[in-house]
Amino acid sequence: MKSIALNDLEKLTSSILKGLGYPEKQAEITAKVLVEADARGIPSHGVARLAFYRNNIKGGFAFPENEPETVFETPLSVVVDGHSGIGPYIAQKAMEKCIEKAEKSGAAFASVRNSNHFGIAGYWAEMAANRDMIGMAFTNTRKCGIATYGRERLLGTNPIAFAFPTSEKEPFLLDMATTTVAHGKIEVYDRRDREMPLGWAVDENGQGTTDAHRIEELFATHDSLGAQLFLGGEGELLGGHKGYGLGLMVELLSSALSLGRWSKQTFEGEGAGITHFFGVISLDLFGTGEKIRDHAASILEEIRQSEKTVDQERIYIHGEKEAECRKRALDHGISIDEATWSLLDELSCEFGIDL
């Protein structure tokens, strides 16, 4: 592991993205969101993604200079065609518009089609919470998840991000794939030759497996067999049909509302075709924001202070771990693993950047 200051990593990432053909603004916001993920302890969505982003350009899935276009608008909403531009740049514009409209109207929504990977969903939901409003961000993704009782990879990891402002320093920030785990976890089990728990994935027959090698092999070689399970796992006994339902809810909000592609159709033909949905709701719709934020904080604090299970010392509120990790990163730098460091080194060389 090497350590690097947050600002330095952001500058480096931005320079690499410019090398890849990103215009200034696109490079800046993308670098910010990637580095935020590393700072928050979510390296699966951090600068390691630069390899994926490079492939997206080479593969004709992302066109860095393409500007998003507003194709429909009301005082409460905007529909955006991303024209296969850069995900975080499109997401930022959409969320900024939601916030602006919600400040006037009380609530606003953005439906986005033909976009690309937008980084951590929580970043966008949090933008609203930082303005004392409720924020939501959803997206579909490359297909990897399976319907309950299905055998084909159809849906994405389809994350839900929900931010609720409180009078505490950090908002409540839930940011979760609706699949049991992010795909990166299966990759780690594959590399380390470990058996996965049942409930993460199914094999080519649509049946639960603990064999991470098999899943990685299927993802690499087969177009639709071998898939991740949604929260609750296989079948209905532990609620797998609920997780699948949440994944499908995200799919409908993202792809159906925007008339864009659904997860099964992403990364087919030109452009990745990723779709998003954003929402912002002002606390002013419900009375005095300050009272609501205080009440929320008192509920969260009572949960924190409640009794712990025998072998645990702490109950976490969503967003806390990441906020603490970010503080450590600001104080002591961000830890980057060897493989990611090699990637940064390679890309820096390629574009003549001084690492």
Added chain:
Amino acid sequence: MKSIALNDLEKLTSSILKGLGYPEKQAEITAKVLVEADARGIPSHGVARLAFYRNNIKGGFAFPENEPETVFETPLSVVVDGHSGIGPYIAQKAMEKCIEKAEKSGAAFASVRNSNHFGIAGYWAEMAANRDMIGMAFTNTRKCGIATYGRERLLGTNPIAFAFPTSEKEPFLLDMATTTVAHGKIEVYDRRDREMPLGWAVDENGQGTTDAHRIEELFATHDSLGAQLFLGGEGELLGGHKGYGLGLMVELLSSALSLGRWSKQTFEGEGAGITHFFGVISLDLFGTGEKIRDHAASILEEIRQSEKTVDQERIYIHGEKEAECRKRALDHGISIDEATWSLLDELSCEFGIDL
């Protein structure tokens, strides 16, 4: 099992509720929602709940004649104090207001405090979908769920209901407790002397248990120990922290926004203090509703037609099972189990109703 026509069961239930002191309108809507649950194959929320509703009146948690009051209102929102009146009556008024406002403004939300059990959450979300709008309904409940790594019963089963209109006959309708299972399932395992799967509940130490007897005993005798787990189960390996996060999201939307009680404080003192949150979003905010509904239908149909796992013949879309069950109930009557029939018999005798 006995069978009874849907209309007859609704009339009977309404008469019993009037016997319990419900005014005409409160009795009608409550009977409708309870019987709908039985018709859809969700007997845990059906007329068997009459025992619970009777206890709520005797216990001073519900006051059938109390009218809800609008305490705050904007073109996009309403905040309602239920004054401990009847849950379905309050929910109906709140959702009707949301629909009316959303038809004018494009979206609307209702935050409700001091209410009571409102029946199946899906009923309220579906009201919006029946008007070709997106519908959402959330509620907290009596405490029964536990925070990840916690040991005290703090949160409710905190359901999420989400309805999305499509050009198919029935909307997409997700209606799920954020806990792994409804409490009624644990009761069944207790009665049948069966071991529960791990992932449903924790014992007095906050550790996973398969002993349904122990959980039922703890719920009956202890105020806060012994609890249900959220979707994803114990710890973080299968995503239990995500289910807990969804439960907490519902808690904040319901109780924090309304300045009402949170699950831990319900059924303490006068009134149950249940809180709800409703939302309606018009498809008109995103362009042509018809195109969006068609696109949604095409995604759902492709999922249905996709390959099944080796031992299954069908992939369900959320709401389908319930809609088909309801159709059977309309054609052949609703099946009522012996215990529930005895309850109906007892209540009919008490109020001199001809069963």
